[in-house]
Each structure stands twice: as C-alpha cells, then as structure tokens.
Amino acid sequence: MADHGVSSNDPLEPVRKPIIIIGSGCTGLAIAQGLKKAGIEAIVFEKNPAVYSPGERDWNMGLHWAIPVLKSLIPDSAVESLQSVQVDPNTPTKAVDILSFLNGKTSEVMTAPEIPYFHRLRRSKLRALLAKDLDVRWNKKLIDIKFADNPEDGLTAIFADGEQIEASMIIGADGARSRTRNLLVGPEAASNTQLPYAASFIQTKFNREQALFVRKFHPLFLASPHPDNLFAFFGLQDAPDANKPEDWTFFFYVSWNSSLEDQEKEARTFTNKDRLEQVSVLGKKYCEPWKSAYEWVSEDQPIWYFGLSVWDPSTPEHAWDNKSGRVTLVGDAAHPMTYQRGQGLNHSITDAGVLVNTLVSKSATAGLTPQIQKEVIDIYEAEMKARAGEEVRLSVLNTTMLHDWQKVMSSPVFKGGLSAGSS
Structure with a gap:
C-alpha cells in the first residue's frame, strides 16, 4: 500500500482565504488536523450542535x-x-489479530483472516479526539455555494442561519447523504443507489454473567454468514471498565435480502416492536453468541434499521465540476459503500492523506496559488475515484455473495480478507 500520509511538517504560508470543511466526521476532522499540521488555515462547519449529542x-x-x-x-x-x-x-x-467468520448454523469456523494492527474504534470518541484544538463551528448547515467568476476570488459558502463565509476551497465531508454532493451534481445524480439488502442493528448491555458469556467467543468481533442467506456481526461497542461486564455495551446486527419494495413498505409501516420481532426471528436462527443475545434483549430494546446503498464516484453520470479546484468530496460524501468488508473508514482516511499530502507537496515552493490548487484537486480526485470507485463496486459484489450461501466462499472478504483492494 502506498504511503498517502503527510510528507512534510514544514509550515506553509497561510492561504489568502481559509479552506472550509463541511462535516465534522472522522474524515473531515482528519483533514483539518493534517492542514493545521502544515500551517494551513481550515474551518470545520457542522450542522449538529456538538461532536456527540445524547441519544x-x-x-x-x-x-x-x-x-x-x-x-x-x-x-x-x-x-x-x-x-x-x-x-x-x-x-x-x-500486532496481528484474526476476524473469525463462523457458519451461522453450525458455529464452524469458515475462515479467519489475519489482520495487522486492527483498531476497533468507537466513532464518538474518535471524533472527540480529532476535534481537539480545531476551529469547529456547530449548528452550521450548508445550503448553497456561490463560486466567483474568477477562481482567484474563491467561493462563498451560505448557511441556513444566513451567515456567508468566503473561502478558497470547500471540502465536502458531510457523509453518505452529502449536501455538498447534492449541490455539485444535482439531487437525482446525488442519490445513493439502493441495494436489495437491509439490516437491523442493536446496541445493548447485559448482566454480568450474560456479558461474560457472549464475549468469550471473541473479545472484540465475530462475523457470520448463514445458510439461510443471512449475514451477522457481533462485537463490542464499549468496555469502560474491564472489571465491570455489566457496564459493557455490545453491538450486533443481522442483514438479509430485502427488495426495495419491501424496504419502502416497512419504512412506512413498521414500529420499533415490529423491527425487533423481525430481527429476533432471524437472529435466533443463529449459533452463539447471536442466539442468546437476541433472546436476552428486552422487549422495548431500541433498534436501528436501514437499507444498504452505495454511490460510485467513478461513473460518468456521477462526474462533477471541481470549479478549478475550489470544491471536492471526501469519505462517505464521495463513496458510500457497504460495510461487510470493513473498508469504509480505511478509504476515507486515505482520502484525507492523499488530499493533504498532495496539497502540501505541490504548494511547498510556490504556495497555494489557484493554479496549484486546481492541480492538487485534479490529482486527488483522479486517485480517489479510481481507488474508492473500485472498492464501492467490490463492496456490492461482496455483500451480494455474502447473502448467497452458494457463493459465500468466493466472496472478496473470504478470498482476500480485509486487505486493501482484495478481490
């Protein structure tokens, strides 16, 4: 894997106008930290009121x-x-861990790829860490971007509260339903491609004995396809005190084949109770630890459901004009993908590294002129679209095969594990 990190720590002269980053997810904050490290002014704008809100x-x-x-x-x-x-x-x-894939019916280990330095990160805590010492402005929802006729004059970001901010560049890091993407390609082209698969997620605590039981299968994570064309994941969400299993939170899901028509109908008619009953029926088909976990959840357990979807940045119909290097997309704003192969964050952080590294190296001598800015964004987008576009397509193939028992063993995650570009 090529090194896409920052290549220099030498401060650069500040740009005439700041770089704006839309979205305080992990990708946007990583970019802001990389730019700050290089002495380049960046401001992060987030539509929510804080890095993490209760509920x-x-x-x-x-x-x-x-x-x-x-x-x-x-x-x-x-x-x-x-x-x-x-x-x-x-x-x-x-230094090396394994991710075991179990036969969901028999509990037999089907494959267990080795993964070097596999960090399992809690999103809210990672965001809080990455947000430290940055200029992050909360409750700022982007509604429009106005580009000056002359690229040297930059752009103006317009927010829902009426504030208008001038900038040299805007980086859309605002997630899978990106407003920035919508503004660049229009609402129809910006819409994610829905897939005929759905999933329901649960986060819950158990009593001490139950928590120790479900965690003994693996301290961090397990995955499992099932002969009934299901896929499931079980993992730890939070263990603040190693000696208090009753305070541990677990995170698990089941995904299944679900037509777009069924997804639309259920979105209109299903209650939380309906969702829980639906996924409990599926979960109880499984071996341990899923079987007990679904038996032990409370009747009023909140559940998180959604249909799977993707957006491929490399297709002609998704091409956008980067306005002479004044706007681009990163992370889930550029390439939302399915998650069964665990590649989303890795590609998003790589976006951040490629973008910051290219910007630093190209502007090290002449500064960040409009001409260099355009060159930087063109280089970044060409690399990102090829790399992440391939992964989006691979993620769809992988998800399709993991939900077809006859094809599971040929899926990318079974053949290549979690390494970059495995096929």
Whole structure:
C-alpha cells in the first residue's frame, strides 16, 4: 500500500482565504488536523450542535491498513491517545489479530483472516479526539455555494442561519447523504443507489454473567454468514471498565435480502416492536453468541434499521465540476459503500492523506496559488475515484455473495480478507 500520509511538517504560508470543511466526521476532522499540521488555515462547519449529542447514534469502525495514514495527519498527542478511543481501551491492540467468520448454523469456523494492527474504534470518541484544538463551528448547515467568476476570488459558502463565509476551497465531508454532493451534481445524480439488502442493528448491555458469556467467543468481533442467506456481526461497542461486564455495551446486527419494495413498505409501516420481532426471528436462527443475545434483549430494546446503498464516484453520470479546484468530496460524501468488508473508514482516511499530502507537496515552493490548487484537486480526485470507485463496486459484489450461501466462499472478504483492494 502506498504511503498517502503527510510528507512534510514544514509550515506553509497561510492561504489568502481559509479552506472550509463541511462535516465534522472522522474524515473531515482528519483533514483539518493534517492542514493545521502544515500551517494551513481550515474551518470545520457542522450542522449538529456538538461532536456527540445524547441519544445520537454511535457505532464502531475498523481501521487497519490506513492506520499509518491517520497517524501521519494527527498530532503526536492524538496518536498517543488512540488506545483510549478503542471499544476496549483497556486491552492493547495486537500486532496481528484474526476476524473469525463462523457458519451461522453450525458455529464452524469458515475462515479467519489475519489482520495487522486492527483498531476497533468507537466513532464518538474518535471524533472527540480529532476535534481537539480545531476551529469547529456547530449548528452550521450548508445550503448553497456561490463560486466567483474568477477562481482567484474563491467561493462563498451560505448557511441556513444566513451567515456567508468566503473561502478558497470547500471540502465536502458531510457523509453518505452529502449536501455538498447534492449541490455539485444535482439531487437525482446525488442519490445513493439502493441495494436489495437491509439490516437491523442493536446496541445493548447485559448482566454480568450474560456479558461474560457472549464475549468469550471473541473479545472484540465475530462475523457470520448463514445458510439461510443471512449475514451477522457481533462485537463490542464499549468496555469502560474491564472489571465491570455489566457496564459493557455490545453491538450486533443481522442483514438479509430485502427488495426495495419491501424496504419502502416497512419504512412506512413498521414500529420499533415490529423491527425487533423481525430481527429476533432471524437472529435466533443463529449459533452463539447471536442466539442468546437476541433472546436476552428486552422487549422495548431500541433498534436501528436501514437499507444498504452505495454511490460510485467513478461513473460518468456521477462526474462533477471541481470549479478549478475550489470544491471536492471526501469519505462517505464521495463513496458510500457497504460495510461487510470493513473498508469504509480505511478509504476515507486515505482520502484525507492523499488530499493533504498532495496539497502540501505541490504548494511547498510556490504556495497555494489557484493554479496549484486546481492541480492538487485534479490529482486527488483522479486517485480517489479510481481507488474508492473500485472498492464501492467490490463492496456490492461482496455483500451480494455474502447473502448467497452458494457463493459465500468466493466472496472478496473470504478470498482476500480485509486487505486493501482484495478481490
């Protein structure tokens, strides 16, 4: 894997107008930290009121082959704190771990790929760490972008509260339903491609004995296709105290074949109770730990459901005009993909590394002129669209095969594990 991290720590002259980053997800914050490290002014705008609000959905993410990239972007103090934002902050990351895939019916281990330095990161804690010492402005929802006729004059970002901010560049890091993407390509082209698969997620605690039982199968994560064309994941979400299993939170889901018509109908008619009954029926078909976990959830357990979808940035119909290097997309705003192969965060952080590294290296001598800015964004987008576009397509193939028992063993994750570009 090529090194896409920051190549220089030498400060650059500040640009005439700041760079604006839309969205305070992990990708946008990593870019802001990388730019700050290079002495380039950046401001992050976030539509929500804080890095994490009570009741907001939280989840965990795998970061493995892109760990060196993240470390190159963030300050040393944040690198030293990465252990604290893992789902289990009390256990050091192994040099090599395994992700076991079980036969969901028999519990037989089907494959167990080795993964070097597999960090399982809690999203809310990672965002809080990455947001430190940055200029982040909350409750700022982007509604429009006005580009000056002359690229040297930059652009103006317009927010829902009426504020207008001038900038030299705007980076859309605003997630899978990106407003920035919508403004660039229009609402129809910006819409994600829905797939005929759905999933329901649960986060819950168990009593001490139950927690110790479900965690004994693997301290962090398990995955499992099922002969009934299902796929499931079971993992730890948070273990603040190693000696208090009753305080541990677990995170697990089942996904299944679901037509777009069924997804639309259920979205209109299903209650939380309906969702829980639906996924409990599926979950109880499974071996341990899923079987017991679904039996032990309470009747009023909140559940998080959605249909799977993707957006491929490399297709002609999704091409956008970067306005002479004044606007681009990164992370899920550029390439939302399915998650069964654990590649989303790795590609998003790689986006951050490629963009910051290219900007720093190209502007090191002449500064960030409009001409260099255009060259930087053109280089970044060409690399990102080829790399991440391939992964989006691979993610669809992988998800399709994991939900077809006859094809599971030929799926990309079974053939190549979680390494970058496995096929």
